[in-house]
Amino acid sequence: xxxxxxxxxxxxxxxxxxxxxxxxxxxxxxxxxxxxxxxxxxxxxxxxxxxxxxxxxxxxxxxxxxxxxxxxxxxxxxxxxxxxxxxxxxxxxxxxxxxxxxxxxxxxxxxxxxxxxxxxxxxxxxxxxxxxxxxxxxxxxxxxxxxxxxxxxxxxxxxxxxxxxxxxxxxxxxxxxxxxxxxxxxxxxxxxxxxxxxxxxxxxxxxxxxxxxxxxxxxxxxxxxxxxxxxxxxxxxxxxxxxxxxxxxxxxxxxxxxxxxxxxxxxxxxxxxxxxxxxxxxxxxxxxxxxxxxxxxxxxxxxxxxxxxxxxxxxxxxxxxxxxxxxxxxxxxxxxxxxxxxxxxxxxxxxxxxxxxxxxxxxxxxxxxxxxxxxxxxxxxxxxxxxxxxxxx
Amino acid sequence: xxxxxxxxxxxxxxxxxxxxxxxxxxxxxxxxxxxxxxxxxxxxxxxxxxxxxxxxxxxxxxxxxxxxxxxxxxxxxxxxxxxxxxxxxxxxxxxxxxxxxxxxxxxxxxxxxxxxxxxxxxxxxxxxxxxxxxxxxxxxxxxxxxxxxxxxxxxxxxxxxxxxxxxxxxxxxxxxxxxxxxxxxxxxxxxxxxxxxxxxxxxxxxxxxxxxxxxxxxxxxxxxxxxxxxxxxxxxxxxxxxxxxxxxxxxxxxxxxxxxxxxxxxxxxxxxxxxxxxxxxxxxxxxxxx
Numbered sequence: 001x002x003x004x005x006x007x008x009x010x011x012x013x014x015x016x017x018x019x020x021x022x023x024x025x026x027x028x029x030x031x032x033x034x035x036x037x038x039x040x041x042x043x044x045x046x047x048x049x050x051x052x053x054x055x056x057x058x059x060x061x062x063x064x065x066x067x068x069x070x071x072x073x074x075x076x077x078x079x080x081x082x083x084x085x086x087x088x089x090x091x092x093x094x095x096x097x098x099x100x101x102x103x104x105x106x107x108x109x110x111x112x113x114x115x116x117x118x119x120x121x122x123x124x125x126x127x128x129x130x131x132x133x134x135x136x137x138x139x140x141x142x143x144x145x146x147x148x149x150x151x152x153x154x155x156x157x158x159x160x161x162x163x164x165x166x167x168x169x170x171x172x173x174x175x176x177x178x179x180x181x182x183x184x185x186x187x188x189x190x191x192x193x194x195x196x197x198x199x200x201x202x203x204x205x206x207x208x209x210x211x212x213x214x215x216x217x218x219x220x221x222x223x224x225x226x227x228x229x230x231x232x233x234x235x236x237x238x239x240x241x242x243x244x245x246x247x248x249x250x251x252x253x254x255x256x257x258x259x260x261x262x263x264x265x266x267x268x269x270x271x272x273x274x275x276x277x278x279x280x281x282x283x284x285x286x287x288x289x290x291x292x293x294x295x296x297x298x299x300x301x302x303x304x305x306x307x308x309x310x311x312x313x314x315x316x317x318x319x320x321x322x323x324x325x326x327x328x329x330x331x332x333x334x335x336x337x338x339x340x341x342x343x344x345x346x347x348x349x350x351x352x353x354x355x356x357x358x359x360x361x362x363x364x365x366x367x368x369x370x371x372x373x374x375x376x377x378x379x380x381x382x383x384x385x386x387x388x389x390x391x392x393x
Numbered sequence: 394x395x396x397x398x399x400x401x402x403x404x405x406x407x408x409x410x411x412x413x414x415x416x417x418x419x420x421x422x423x424x425x426x427x428x429x430x431x432x433x434x435x436x437x438x439x440x441x442x443x444x445x446x447x448x449x450x451x452x453x454x455x456x457x458x459x460x461x462x463x464x465x466x467x468x469x470x471x472x473x474x475x476x477x478x479x480x481x482x483x484x485x486x487x488x489x490x491x492x493x494x495x496x497x498x499x500x501x502x503x504x505x506x507x508x509x510x511x512x513x514x515x516x517x518x519x520x521x522x523x524x525x526x527x528x529x530x531x532x533x534x535x536x537x538x539x540x541x542x543x544x545x546x547x548x549x550x551x552x553x554x555x556x557x558x559x560x561x562x563x564x565x566x567x568x569x570x571x572x573x574x575x576x577x578x579x580x581x582x583x584x585x586x587x588x589x590x591x592x593x594x595x596x597x598x599x600x601x602x603x604x605x606x607x608x609x610x611x612x613x614x615x616x617x618x619x620x621x622x623x624x625x626x627x628x629x630x631x632x633x634x635x636x637x638x639x640x641x642x643x644x645x646x647x648x649x650x651x652x653x654x655x656x657x658x659x660x661x662x663x664x665x666x667x668x669x670x671x672x673x674x675x676x677x678x679x680x681x682x683x
Contacts, residue, residue: 032508053576054579054580055576055578055579074579075576075579075580076579076580076582076583077582078585080580081580082580083583084573084576084577086571086573088571088574088576088577090574090578090579090592090595091574091578091596092595092596092598101578101583101591102581102582104582105578105582105583105587105591106582150580150581153581153582235402260650290405355524
């Protein structure tokens with residue numbers, strides 16, 4: 001066990017027939033951390049969670065909890081508890097009996113159980129609903145009962161399997177804050193599985209982005225968003241624009257000049273020191289672009305490209321412009337400034353200049369198959385791939 | 394508007410209500426009424442009213458037969474449920490194609506006449522049958538022992554006959570059961586058998602209750618099975634009723650016995666129906682609820 005690592009997956013694989021649901025995953029989670037497994041459906045995140053809970057036995061690898069190998073332990077002997085997506089409250093038991101279930105199974109003294117349950121009811125603010133049956137309480141309340149039922153066992157890790165997916169948007173936002181508060185209050189490790197980048201970004205200390213049974217990147221929300229390690233991560237977390245190019249020249253050590261087919265040459269930050277001649281993807285987030293009618297005055301680390309506006313979509317929080325430059329259709333997101341007196345809004349079919357700082361573009365080596373697939377999609381479709389996540393963010 | 398709806402509801406329910414009244418309620422009342430009539434020498438019903446028939450039920454042979462009817466039915470019910478619960482559990486868990494095939498196997502015997510199936514048991518349990526010979530060969534039964542014409546043969550064939558009536562409602566309940574609840578129980582520290590007892594069985598309790606009624610009630614009224622595979626020491630109340638009708642030609646007596654049987658079933662059921670449940674708890678006898 002490495003120092004400070006609390007929960008470890010070591011080279012864990014799980015096959016369902018010929019499908020590799022989890023493919024050689026190694027992962028370390030620290031004590032007290034709010035850790036998210038984020039990925040599209042079928043990426044293996046739920047299987048990994050079920051392996052930890054003991055509902056699936058991995059085909060290879062080990063799971064260590066607090067230094068102890070728990071790979072072969074049955075679910076009831078593990079100090080982990082799960083919040084199920086459907087909550088899985090026992091319909092024949094009241095709220096109070098549901099919460100008490102885990103302690104009754106342990107045959108703890110009646111008085112102690114009563115006290116613990118009362119404490120949990122206070123924590124989830126449902127003292128006055130304790131005698132109701134699950135079919136008589138709301139979705140958000142069920143959620144809270146499920147949390148209390150798991151927390152009362154004082155697990156070393158609390159597993160949450162898309163716990164907010166069944167709630168409507170407003171309730172989801174409130175439960176998001178409540179989960180955050182509960183995590184701060186109880187201080188145990190949370191392992192949170194979700195396909196919703198918004199939930200993962202706002203709750204997590206660290207996120208593991210999964211795709212096709214493997215982990216693409218582990219990092220803080222900021223690292224994952226600002227410095228994606230693969231084009232999958234760049235495309236899955238937020239929106240992005242991809243450009244297919246080749247490193248033409250290294251400029252002043254940290255920067256490189258890229259040639260892109262059907263697009264002007266651009267300058268890009270090259271912290272990965274990708275050498276000249278290598279094929280790369282350049283990823284630029286829509287909000288990193290500036291858009292203006294006049295050619296902007298910029299420093300020498302800026303790229304400036306002329307483009308034509310093909311579409312303007314007002315989205316409330318911001319306005320999205322689809323602009324064409326060369327062979328690329330680029331998504332640009334700006335907060336509008338319609339109340340500034342000197343600015344008339346940019347309209348469809350206008351000629352504009354888009355500009356961005358070299359540090360705001362991200363170069364990614366072209367290597368994995370999933371990259372090829374994602375990037376070969378036209379930009380509109382990538383937007384749709386992300387649509388689900390963005391809507392909930 | 395609301396009024397019109399209730400008129401429609403009455404119109405829709407009227408045919409089945411009439412059907413039940415004419416073919417179920419009225420005959421039951423008639424049977425109960427005949428029990429208070431005197432008998433006449435021609436096997437019919439005499440004039441006037443009497444309670445003499447009811448008093449004659451005190452005849453010492455009846456308590457023994459009633460007791461046997463009860464324990465045979467209870468054992469049949471218990472055995473059928475014990476057998477049907479695991480079957481229902483696995484039927485609900487296996488793949489759909491297999492499930493349909495196995496359900497078909499459970500239903501197939503109903504395509505054969507009940508009478509023929511009981512006769513088949515007579516062949517199976519026959520003194521020269523292979524079961525008997527096998528048991529003798531294994532020294533599990535003496536050469537002179539009889540597998541037929543005793544209460545155990547009756548019990549065996551009753552269980553065989555009534556198990557499907559327990560399997561079907563239990564399977565129906567298990568199929569609607571959310572098996573994630575078992576995972577939730579395991580997750581909260583329950584061993585496999587604990588999650589089965591504390592979560593699965595309560596989860597299918599409606600199916601269990603239906604199965605109990607579906608087996609116990611027809612078992613109480615069994616007549617053919619004890620008649621064919623039972624002996625003189627394994628008669629049930631159904632056989633006595635038949636004897637009173639066909640042998641003694643004593644309709645009032647048969648009616649009194651029938652009424653007794655009907656009441657024995659109706660009273661406990663009524664109690665269960667009107668038993669105050671726990672407040673707010675999803676009701677046992679109510680429909681599917683939410």
